[in-house]
Amino acid sequence: MENNASLRTKDIHIENELKDSYLQYAMSVIVGRALPEVRDGLKPVHRRIIYAMFREGLLPNKKYSKCAGVVGEVLKKYHPHGDSSVYDAMVRLAQEWNMRYTIVDGQGNFGSMEGDGAAAYRYTEAKMTKFTEKFLNDIDKETVKMVPNFDEQTVEPTVLPTKIPTLLVNGSSGIAVGMATNIPPHNLGEVVDAALDLIENPQQSVEELVRKGFVKGPDFPTGATMLQGPGLQDIYINGEGAVTMKAVCSIEEFKKNREAIIIEQVPYQTNITTLINQIVDLVKNGKIKDISDIRNETNKNGIRIVIEVKKDADPNIVLNQLYQYSTLKSNFNARLLAIVAGVPTILNLKSYLHNFIDFRVEVVVKRTEFDKKKSLERLHILEGLTIALDNIDDIIALIKASKTGADAKEELISRYKLSEIQAQGILDMKLQKLTGLETDKIRDEFEAIVKVIEGLNFIIDNVSEQMSIVKAEMIEVREKFNDPRRTIIVADEGNIAIEDLIKDEDFAVMVTQNDYIKKVPIEEYRSQKRGGKGVSANFKDEDVIKKLFVTNSRDSVLIFTSDGNINWMKAYEIPTMKATMKGRPIVNYIDLRGKKITNIVNVSDLTSGYLIFLTKKGIIKKTEMKNFAKPRNGGIKAINLDEGDTVLSVIYTHGDSDIVCESNVGMSIRFKQTDLSILGRTARGVKAMNLRAGEEVVGIELAQPGKTLLTVTKKGFGKRTLLSQYTTIKRAGRGVLDIKTGPRNGKVVTMNAVNEEDDLFIITKKKVVRTPVSDFRIISRNTMGVKVVNLDEDDEILSVEVISAEHEE
Structure with a gap:
């Protein structure tokens, strides 16, 4: 027995056996399953399905036959693998959204773009399409090599004598061992035109052939648009490249003052159900905020996905966000890899057409x-x-x-x-x-x-x-x-920033005591004479405006909370409303983590300049703007505060003007900005002015040339004084008396540096008055001031904001 066993066994090195066996397996997958043949553009399973249907007589002019019979015939004679692999391949050949030109004419449920699977093969029926007939012309005239099947009971073709350049026309994708192919579908007429030109000019280079533009680019069965870019030429010159596909969308009005985005064509191989779920997740995660509803109205007549946009939201901005965050815009990474003479080969446009022409x-x-x-x-x-x-x-x-x-x-x-x-x-x-x-x-x-x-x-x-x-x-x-091109090629304008879609205009932004926010077209506030009654600003729940500023729709808005944190918003994200409306809770847009807003700063450039922080207790800090240039969800720490202190004001500066601070008792201090060292983002700061018990700082401004200082008290009095009357002293001093406070005036509520051409927003508990600065004559420092607005007995001034003259241009 031992001698017989020794005759049947052989000692070998396991590494050699593994290497040889794996190589055999790899080549079997590469050549026998995963990669298409350059001549007919088919993988073995597709070729066997077509040939089996042909031998079964399932021609276009014949009756449909059960798919179960076709699958059984393929398994029985040609393809010794699982039935699901054959049926899945057959189903794909019948799907109009997967095949540019269908090869199988299916009857019954063959799936959908929503991701629905095909019915079982005992229910569905199929036959060949007229297109497929061209694969089999002359097959019985010894035009292709026939080889024994797996059990040598019959023969099968190694390639079909197709008249169609199928590899490019219908494309192919497959993952082999250590390599993969991903060939996009193309328009038949364009590929044939390129082949005809190559026949006439066989010596031309691939660059010349591509430059002639016969093949404009992939032509996907689902249509959509494709961006013109360098990746397009790379596909045809080098055999590898990427193209960007974009869904075709339109904007429709579906209710009065309500608009919806309609998705009509999607990128190739996009699952509609997956796309809708992706958009829903983007809304749930807060990535896209202005979508109110989404529904799928796709039917046999075509794709129609309706995305309703919230009232007052800009649908163009929402659409741009959808392109940015969802698969409405996606890449197709092409790799023209096919079997050429038994060897996997990367092809360019000329080499493929050359192989196909030689085969023909x-x-x-x-x-x-x-x-x-x-x-x-x-x-x-x-x-x-x-x-x-x-x-x-x-x-x-x-x-x-x-x-x-x-x-x-x-x-x-x-x-x-x-x-x-x-x-x-x-x-x-x-x-x-x-x-x-x-x-x-x-x-x-x-x-x-x-x-x-x-x-x-x-x-x-x-x-x-x-x-x-x-x-x-x-x-x-x-x-x-031949049929018309479905995928339209458009110029690649790069990634469109949302700001590029925003109309360049100015708004007045209001934030209430309860942290509601809105923006109002600045034209709604007509300038009035000093002492005017203003535009009503009554809100529910006795809410009042605590901050008003002018912004450009493309600016950034920095929002500071009571704990010294900073959050970001884009001005265009702030809801646009009428002046009399309350606004929307700002927590709908940013996470304040339960804190109150203390200050808002409007900036157009997040990469240069400085921010100067001032707290109510007179602590001041100067920090580089670039420390706040990268927005983060939930905000970041901007300043460390003493217990009981809050941020009063934050101003943007280029770093050269003097600084003026004002207290609620009418004291004012002016000192050089160079007295402030540049501190880190989370530093505490230093003392700006010397305050006594019960006193608070109410304002900070830059002493810029040509400006005057406007000081306003709680009971509606104020004055405008030349900045030259405020002597520059050392930081942390007591300062000088600016305006007298007392029973008539009340305490100082605000101080602003203004130009003669500026307008003012005077904000009271009940209203907003817009009035020109020029209505206030310049008077001396250390006076009582004059009436700036008429107040009801139970009303008082909360703040004053400046509309710069540049916003009026």
Whole structure:
């Protein structure tokens, strides 16, 4: 037993066995399953499905047949793998959203773009499409190599003699071992036009062929748009490249003052259900805020996904966000990898078309040789019949004298130097062939076949004639199956920033005591004379405006909370409303983590300059703006505060102007900005001015040339004074008296640096008054001031904001 066992075993190194076995497996997957053949553009499973349907007679003009029968036939004769792999491949060949030109004509439920699967193969039926017929023309004329199937009971083709450049027209994708292919579909007419040009100009370079623009780019069955970019040329010149696809969307009005985004075409291989779920997640996660509803109205007539946009939201901004965050805009990474002469090869446009044209020439030559062979065989028989007709009486006598057919056959061969085939043809000839008319037909057929053979020889011997035939057949295919391009190629304008979609305009932004926010077109506030009554600003729940400022729609808004944190918003994100409306809770847009807003700063550039912080207790800090240039959800720490202190004001500066601070008792201090060191983002700061018990700072401004200082008290009095009257002293001093406070004036609530051309927003508990700065004459420091606005007995001034003259231009 041991000796027998030793004869059946062999010692080998396991690493060598693993290497050899894995290599065999890898090549089997690469060549036998995952990658398409360059000539017919098909993987083995697709080729076997088509061939099985052809042999089953499932032609376009025949009845449909159960898919179960087709799958069974493929498994039984050609494809020794699982039934699901065959049926899945067959289903895909019938799906119009996957195949640019369908290969299987399916009847029944073959799935949908929503991701619904096909019905089981016992329910569905199929046959070939007219397009598929062109794959099989001349297959029975020895045009392609036939090999034994897996059990050697029948044969199958190694390639189909297709007249269609399928590899590019329908594309292909597959993951092999250590390599993958991903070929996008193309327009048949464009590919054929490029092939015809290559036939006429075979020496041209691939760059020249691409530059001519016959093949404009992939043409996806789902349409959509594609961005023109360098990746497009890379595909056709280098065989690898990426293109960007964008959904086709429109904006419709569906209710009064309400708009919706309509998605009409989606990028190739997009699952509609997955897309909708993705958009829902973006809304839930707060990535996109202005979508109120989404519904799928897709039907047999086409895709229609309706995305309702919130009232007052800009649908163009929402659409841009959808392109940015969802698969409405996606890349197709192309790799033109196929099997060429048994070897995986990266192809460019010219090399693919060259391979296809050579294959078509080979098919034409083999078909011609087959036709010649059959013609010669018929001519051979006709030669024998002609000899028989010339000696008909002797041959009849010979046959009658012979005892058996075999004897007659041998005698014919011997006497008239005939072949067995000719002798058998004479014996098989019917007596009616002896009539004069039939005799003439035989002679005429003989002469006709001689001419046919001459024509066939001309084709075989003449390359230019072969090319002419290939061209004619390509043109026939183009005329029969070409259709308009579905994917429109547009210029790539790069990633469109949302700001580019925003109209450049100015707004007045209001924030209430309860942290409601809105923006109002600045035109709604007409300038009034000093002492005017203003525009109503009554809010529910006794809420009042605590901050008002002017912003440009493209600016950034920095929001500071009571705990010293900073959050970000874009001005265009703030809801636009009428002046009398309350606004929306700001927590709908940013996470304040339960804290109150203390200050808001409007900036147009987050990368330069400085922010100066001032707290109510007189602590000041200067920090570089770039420390706050990267917004984060939930905000970041901007300043460390002492217990009980809050941020009063934050101003933006370039770092050179003097600083002026004002206390609620009318004291003012001016000092050089250079007295402030630049501190880190989370630092505490230093003392700005010396305050006594019960005093607070109410304002900070930059002492810029040409400006005056406007101080306003709680009871509606104020004054405007030249900045030159405020002497520059050291930081942290007590300062000088700016305006007298007392029972008539009340305490100081605000101080602003203003130009003569500016307007003011004077905000009270009940209203907002807009009035020009020029209505207030310049008076001395240390005075009582004059009335700036008429107040009701129960009203008082909360703040004053400046509308810069530049916003009015």
